[in-house]
Amino acid sequence: MKASAFQYVRPENLTEAIELLSGDPDGGAMAISGGQSLLVLMGLRFAMANTLVDISRLPELHRVSESADRVFLGAATTHAMIEDRKVPDPSSGLMPRVASKIAYRSVRNLGTIGGSMALADSAADWPACLIALDADIVIMGAHGERREKAEDFVRGPYETALLPAELVVGIDIPHRRTARWGTNKVARKSGAFADSLAVFVDSSNDGPARLALTGTASHARLLPRTSTYAHENRILDNADLRATILADLEDVDPLADAYRQRCHVATAMRAIAEARL
Amino acid sequence: MTSTSFCLNGREIAQEIDSRQSLADYVRETLNLTGTHLGCEHGACGACTVEVDGTPVRSCLVLAVMCDGKNVETIEGTRTDEAMNIIRRNFREKHALQCGFCTPGMLLTARDIIRRHRAPNDAEIRAELSGQICRCTGYMGIVAAIKSAAVEING
Amino acid sequence: MSISPETETWIGKSLLRKEDIRHLAGAGMFVADIRMPNMQDVAFVRSPIAHGHLLGIEKPAGREASVFTLVDLGAVRCIDAGPELASFRTTPYPPLAGDRVRFVGQTVAACIAPTRAEAEDIAEQVIVNTDDLPTVVDAVAALQPGTATLYDGWSNNAFIHATIAEGDIASVANAPVQMHRTLKMNRQATVALEARGVLAYWDHRLDELVVYTSTQGPHVMRLGIAQSLGLPEHKLRVIAPDVGGGFGGKNRLMPEEIAIAALALKLGHPVRWIEDRREHLIASVHAREHHYDLTLFAETDGRVLGIKGALHVDAGAYALWPSGPFMESSMAARNLPGPYRIKHLHIDTHTVATNKAPLGPYRGVARPGACFAIERAMDELAHELGMDPSELRRINLVSAADMPYRTAGGLLLDTGDYPTALEAAVEMIDLPAIRERQKTPEPDGRKIGVGFAVYTEQSGHGTVEWTKRKSRVVPGYESATVRMLPDGTVHLMVGILNHGQGLETSLAQIAASELGMHPDNISVRHGDTGSTPYGFGTFASRSIVFSGGAVAKACRQLAIKICRIGAHLMQTDTAETALRDNAVHGPSGSVSLAEIARAANTRPELLPQGTEPGLEVTATYEPPDSGGVFSYGVHAALVAADPKTGIVEILKYAVAEDCGTMINPLIVDGQIIGGVAQGIGTALYEELPYDEAGQPLATTFGDYMMPCATEIPHFEIRHFVTPARNTEYGVKGMGEGGAIAPPATIANALTDAFRDIGAKFLETPMTPRRVSEAVARAHGENG
Ligand SMILES: Cc1cc2nc3c(=O)[nH]c(=O)nc-3n(C[C@H](O)[C@H](O)[C@H](O)COP(=O)(O)OP(=O)(O)OC[C@H]3O[C@@H](n4cnc5c(N)ncnc54)[C@H](O)[C@@H]3O)c2cc1C
Ligand code: FES
Numbered sequence A: 001m002k003a004s005a006f007q008y009v010r011p012e013n014l015t016e017a018i019e020l021l022s023g024d025p026d027g028g029a030m031a032i033s034g035g036q037s038l039l040v041l042m043g044l045r046f047a048m049a050n051t052l053v054d055i056s057r058l059p060e061l062h063r064v065s066e067s068a069d070r071v072f073l074g075a076a077t078t079h080a081m082i083e084d085r086k087v088p089d090p091s092s093g094l095m096p097r098v099a100s101k102i103a104y105r106s107v108r109n110l111g112t113i114g115g116s117m118a119l120a121d122s123a124a125d126w127p128a129c130l131i132a133l134d135a136d137i138v139i140m141g142a143h144g145e146r147r148e149k150a151e152d153f154v155r156g157p158y159e160t161a162l163l164p165a166e167l168v169v170g171i172d173i174p175h176r177r178t179a180r181w182g183t184n185k186v187a188r189k190s191g192a193f194a195d196s197l198a199v200f201v202d203s204s205n206d207g208p209a210r211l212a213l214t215g216t217a218s219h220a221r222l223l224p225r226t227s228t229y230a231h232e233n234r235i236l237d238n239a240d241l242r243a244t245i246l247a248d249l250e251d252v253d254p255l256a257d258a259y260r261q262r263c264h265v266a267t268a269m270r271a272i273a274e275a276r277l
Numbered sequence B: 001m002t003s004t005s006f007c008l009n010g011r012e013i014a015q016e017i018d019s020r021q022s023l024a025d026y027v028r029e030t031l032n033l034t035g036t037h038l039g040c041e042h043g044a045c046g047a048c049t050v051e052v053d054g055t056p057v058r059s060c061l062v063l064a065v066m067c068d069g070k071n072v073e074t075i076e077g078t079r080t081d082e083a084m085n086i087i088r089r090n091f092r093e094k095h096a097l098q099c100g101f102c103t104p105g106m107l108l109t110a111r112d113i114i115r116r117h118r119a120p121n122d123a124e125i126r127a128e129l130s131g132q133i134c135r136c137t138g139y140m141g142i143v144a145a146i147k148s149a150a151v152e153i154n155g
Numbered sequence C: 001m002s003i004s005p006e007t008e009t010w011i012g013k014s015l016l017r018k019e020d021i022r023h024l025a026g027a028g029m030f031v032a033d034i035r036m037p038n039m040q041d042v043a044f045v046r047s048p049i050a051h052g053h054l055l056g057i058e059k060p061a062g063r064e065a066s067v068f069t070l071v072d073l074g075a076v077r078c079i080d081a082g083p084e085l086a087s088f089r090t091t092p093y094p095p096l097a098g099d100r101v102r103f104v105g106q107t108v109a110a111c112i113a114p115t116r117a118e119a120e121d122i123a124e125q126v127i128v129n130t131d132d133l134p135t136v137v138d139a140v141a142a143l144q145p146g147t148a149t150l151y152d153g154w155s156n157n158a159f160i161h162a163t164i165a166e167g168d169i170a171s172v173a174n175a176p177v178q179m180h181r182t183l184k185m186n187r188q189a190t191v192a193l194e195a196r197g198v199l200a201y202w203d204h205r206l207d208e209l210v211v212y213t214s215t216q217g218p219h220v221m222r223l224g225i226a227q228s229l230g231l232p233e234h235k236l237r238v239i240a241p242d243v244g245g246g247f248g249g250k251n252r253l254m255p256e257e258i259a260i261a262a263l264a265l266k267l268g269h270p271v272r273w274i275e276d277r278r279e280h281l282i283a284s285v286h287a288r289e290h291h292y293d294l295t296l297f298a299e300t301d302g303r304v305l306g307i308k309g310a311l312h313v314d315a316g317a318y319a320l321w322p323s324g325p326f327m328e329s330s331m332a333a334r335n336l337p338g339p340y341r342i343k344h345l346h347i348d349t350h351t352v353a354t355n356k357a358p359l360g361p362y363r364g365v366a367r368p369g370a371c372f373a374i375e376r377a378m379d380e381l382a383h384e385l386g387m388d389p390s391e392l393r394r395i396n397l398v399s400a401a402d403m404p405y406r407t408a409g410g411l412l413l414d415t416g417d418y419p420t421a422l423e424a425a426v427e428m429i430d431l432p433a434i435r436e437r438q439k440t441p442e443p444d445g446r447k448i449g450v451g452f453a454v455y456t457e458q459s460g461h462g463t464v465e466w467t468k469r470k471s472r473v474v475p476g477y478e479s480a481t482v483r484m485l486p487d488g489t490v491h492l493m494v495g496i497l498n499h500g501q502g503l504e505t506s507l508a509q510i511a512a513s514e515l516g517m518h519p520d521n522i523s524v525r526h527g528d529t530g531s532t533p534y535g536f537g538t539f540a541s542r543s544i545v546f547s548g549g550a551v552a553k554a555c556r557q558l559a560i561k562i563c564r565i566g567a568h569l570m571q572t573d574t575a576e577t578a579l580r581d582n583a584v585h586g587p588s589g590s591v592s593l594a595e596i597a598r599a600a601n602t603r604p605e606l607l608p609q610g611t612e613p614g615l616e617v618t619a620t621y622e623p624p625d626s627g628g629v630f631s632y633g634v635h636a637a638l639v640a641a642d643p644k645t646g647i648v649e650i651l652k653y654a655v656a657e658d659c660g661t662m663i664n665p666l667i668v669d670g671q672i673i674g675g676v677a678q679g680i681g682t683a684l685y686e687e688l689p690y691d692e693a694g695q696p697l698a699t700t701f702g703d704y705m706m707p708c709a710t711e712i713p714h715f716e717i718r719h720f721v722t723p724a725r726n727t728e729y730g731v732k733g734m735g736e737g738g739a740i741a742p743p744a745t746i747a748n749a750l751t752d753a754f755r756d757i758g759a760k761f762l763e764t765p766m767t768p769r770r771v772s773e774a775v776a777r778a779h780g781e782n783g
């Protein structure tokens, strides 16, 4: 289980990194951030690269800032920094909680939020969380900076809106200081990738209710009907809620078998219940 | 090959390193520091845990060349560490090891848990140990050892 | 002479382990830690398909000299494996595939390079040309007429069919209660945290091939490797250095071991192969995979009269040397009646070849499956009869007064009080409190349930038992050499292996007790055929009985000589001496072991007339009755299960057990806890599924769930001590017992949790998906 050979380069800044990634038109150059997914895939020889461009020290990806209504977390922010609240938290505790359930501590010490979004594993935790928080993904490429809504950024299993030689520079998240939230994960054991993970951010004076789900056959998705239903109804009828979730599932995870569906319904209902406790 | 220099167990290393070599393979195969064990090579067992800049990481999922300029500590570097020796004694007294293969990674993880939690309870210790596989002990001795060592170290 | 037990015995002391020191320092020495000049690494090319003709292997251009196929290895013999029974179809298992591949992961070629990464680069370029054959992945369906066979010339896919019968099952055909169930324990891996590894080289000075291998039994492996390579045994030394767990998975001769040894012979420089986790999961020893189809015959009062049925063991593609997969089915069948007064047994067993990795032993061998089947069936029966399962057990359990008791499986339970252990487990888990708690729903919506399971663990079985099993190698004894050095310290050389069991400590405790010395002054050496007396290694919970016995016997013989010399030095009679506190004591005064050892080793003129110099004894030992002794116990678990997601949490787990005399209770507890944790893995997490094409679906720990501290609960243990009659100190083996009962215990607890809806838990592991599906099915919903 050893990676095939590659060149290693560590650019000084973002521009240089993008140049290096653009320099290899066949896609043989790849960025490495925390390496906590990429090096697994390379060891198994499921992934290969001619050149690994080490972006883990780029100052631009370490930038963290907070304004009155938003928090920006550089792509290189690790799961552990979020868990330990070493960076500002726009989510009144939701992000630290989600971070603490990703993999294992020593993986969280290196794994990054940017890497997680860029990889877009269909069972990863951050995509659902950031969709629920209505975050923007800030992207930089040779032609400058652009943004995508988290829900538009992830597009399929290991598929994102990133174009070749583009990098995630950071995540821009609106403050939800007063919102209550809930989250629920089903996995075969602790730290394993989710069979189902629901993240719910309830409506508050700083934003609407949003429920996102991961663990689908494809990628993390917003459950629009359920979000609206929760937004419009303070008192929830369990049967209605269930039916609404099931209606959403027909769109977001049409291939789910009966077990997956049960899990999705359970995590979604529990995430909402936790917020409304 | 990439020219790399870092501090390993207090010693400066400067070498041309094969870019694809993991930190685990580098310390084991090149430096002969074989206390770092490989139980899975895909980040799931924790046997290869070492510290980089004071935080535990899985050395199978770190490229040696990425450690350039950093401070790396393997189990061999902890032999005179006072806290670690208290943890070691507690591991022995609580029968926290059998075959010993998971032990170096467990010890480094234990020290980190004790540093961050000061006086962790059973549930906290178990949650923190998630992802550290021990096939032999059933974890009870490990949990007990960390708990008692934490009391000794942090009072 | 006498050894005074009050002051001197180390038996029963929770001595801290000697072996801990090196491991805590990170200074253990495992195969992968050994460095040799000019060593080259091997990566194997493995079969990508489950079944096919191997048409050809294309070596990458320019790298031909680094790639070895079967013909390149030279003369290697495929030695016969499996029981010595005419009815067993033995199968040649070549170190590298010849003209056929029979499972995904089978070794096809070996690629060699200075580093493993480079060897993998070469392996990646090797092209394996195959012609697919139909795959066989289901052991029951594999016996259907018309199914393709793995071996040409076989009439069906069975390695062997055998019937285990006792009593007269026809006589209970009209029993008022008859209950039929099918149960399955799925396939899993053994997962020592240190995977396997082999390093071999020719030692020119000693003119021998040295093979370092992570094995549980180096002497037996030497036999197998020597036969495979056609080497005389004096030219082959097998060394097991530190071994990072075995659990049965390192107790079979594997193709990689032969291939690496053959390559070292051929190439003249050190060659090594370190198994990676993916190789381990797809191609190391696999375990379990039993299908049971059982009918229980009973009276309406709950007395069980007989068991009838069939057992299919999915043995994979080849028989592993030495004993193959046969023991799995016969042991399982013979353990089905458990410790119950069941008189009639009739089980048709089928050990079936499939296109999967070969099956081998894993902690508990056969019995976790048998225990799951019978203990689950007992609970099902209790439910059918409207009885509490613990009550049904009480009615059927063998009592202390019945001992020794021969079960319908032909096992002679020697000593013990099984009903008392059951009462203890009921009390420890607090059954009445649980029944009370169950009256109100849990606030979190989960369901709670309690389950029990009884198990027995045969150990210390020797010549009689292994001959009965037609074993190719009969591990009927162990040997030990005790050697006192001139300063009075001791080397103890043994033929077993210590890979986590604490034997470097517990055997030292035994020797220390017999020699009146401190265990610190005794070093235990093991694992090297070049320096230890013959032995069979550590498996089948045999080491404390056999090796402990051999150590005691050798030390006692040495003690006689020590006392004789001591008496002479003190000018007294041997009968007047006592050996304790590092000295031989006489009526007036004493002489230290160091003085005696000095005389014996370096000052022969001080010895009594006619006494040979030196202080060394080698003894072999087998318990006087080699049918085995039985540890036993009862496990109890309280679980909470989420009816929707199927996630199971173990809230409480209790073990009441009896393994006879404990040499070191700390180590005994460690073995129990570690075993139960592995049993929980079998019960809830670990599984190696295959798809219909024979592709393994769990190839990393991303798919193969290993329980961690978050999955394993705290355990409560209560010991009962009924010494064995037939062993030294009354010890019984106990290394495996912990792993036997958890699947049954937890399945029974889940059944109890969902008793109101009648959800069925008849298959391991009880993953969230399976639990959720069982509940949905019981509700009449879509699984
Ligand atoms: C044992 C184990 C268990 C895990 N369990 C979970 C889990 O339960 N949930 C979960 O969500 N994750 C889990 N992970 C994955 C972990 O969270 C990773 O850290 C994360 O998915 C990737 O982050 P990284 O920084 O390590 O990225 P890397 O591994 O460095 O990169 C991953 C991919 O993203 C690309 N990339 C990285 N950064 C950028 C960027 N800024 N811009 C563009 N592309 C980029 C890389 O080129 C690569 O293709 C687990 C990992 C392990 C080893
Ligand atoms: S070897 Fe690195 S986590 Fe298992």
Ligand code: FES
Pocket (backbone or CB within 6 Å): B096, B097, B098, B099, B100, B101, B102, B103, B133, B134, B135, B136, B137, C193, C244, C245, C500
């Ligand atoms: S002691 Fe063997 S793996 Fe932990």
